[in-house]
Amino acid sequence: MIRQPIRIIRKRKTREEILELSTPLFARHGYDGVSMRDIAAAVGLTQAALYYHFADKNQLYLDAVAYEFRERVAALKDMLAGNGTPWKRLECFVAGLARMMASDKDFLRLVQWVLLDTNEARQSTLAKQVFRDMFVAVHDLASELDPHVDAHLLAMSIFGLVIFHFQAGATRKFMPGRRPQQDNPEVLARHVCDLLRGRLASADGEAR
Amino acid sequence: MIRQPIRIIRKRKTREEILELSTPLFARHGYDGVSMRDIAAAVGLTQAALYYHFADKNQLYLDAVAYEFRERVAALKDMLAGNGTPWKRLECFVAGLARMMASDKDFLRLVQWVLLDTNEARQSTLAKQVFRDMFVAVHDLASELDPHVDAHLLAMSIFGLVIFHFQAGATRKFMPGRRPQQDNPEVLARHVCDLLRGRLASADGEAR
């Protein structure tokens, strides 16, 4: 009665192990760039064994992405759930999102793969399962921040400001004005929040 | 003397035809998602003929992307070259970039593929050949807009605000607050410019 639950915890199910070990592969190389053989090798199984746990490659990919996203999305929603002023909650969320994107490259890349996917079934499944909840929370915050602005556009802009910065991370190396501290998520978060609060210095000093 | 140039214009070189017809394929399905057979079929050649014009698939891809980017990047740089106030030039650029991203999905997707590429040689080649010039121009504009802000970060934010909106175009369909006019590049451009000018209504009305 004591041993049983311990054993369950220590020896993880093969299915979960496959999900966990295949996500970094899909994140780095995309759906077409990863073969069932690659995944099998990473898990330490033969390729045929994967078909016992998943109907086909597509289903494995779908389950892997959903599995990887579940906990991150929950964490992001928590950041938005506080009860400070809307601007305080925004700062908290932007900083948290920036930290996550900086530390978890695989998650960032999976987001990019999903956005690029041309398989409509796959994309709509993931959009609804994985993005929607998170977007709704930011959308609601956006309409609190400014009831007169288009909340959909503002929410998208908040995501875009943070995510695009990290998306461009590799190519930014070759761009002028690059300094190491720009990779610090706190620095980016401050920049984004300042921008959203309208603190570009000369914005009001110019002819209108 | 008259015929010769006419003939040159009318009958395009096979090499250029390959470049032009392969970019939409690469844009939609990425490097791994397009085979030499696919490209050959699109051009109306056999697969073997492609190897007369390009050393291998990688070189064909590199040339195709560079070819596609050349004219768009030139157009974008033109938008930045005017001699109005910095804010006027920003508005002009943002509107132009938004129009381009809205009308030319293939270009947008190629940008995404390049950002996701894990092949370092390919990515650094394209970053320098294709992104750098455009970024420099926006970077310089950014430092004119506000000499006290980090121009690198601001330039990246300007790109991110416009590009991410269209990147998320397909998944936005499933998000709340979606309205058809948000797909209008002029509407997005105005939103982005307002945001950059610090015109979120309650930004200053809130406890600071």
Next chain:
DNA sequence: GTCTATACGACGATAGAC
């Protein structure tokens, strides 16, 4: 320049033993 033919490895997926 473009063709046919082909080499040869990798792919997703299945059958059947254990």
Next chain:
DNA sequence: GTCTATCGTCGTATAGAC
């Protein structure tokens, strides 16, 4: 649940005729 073995297809790339 996992294995070995195999199927048919597709991938890049090359050789050599025209």
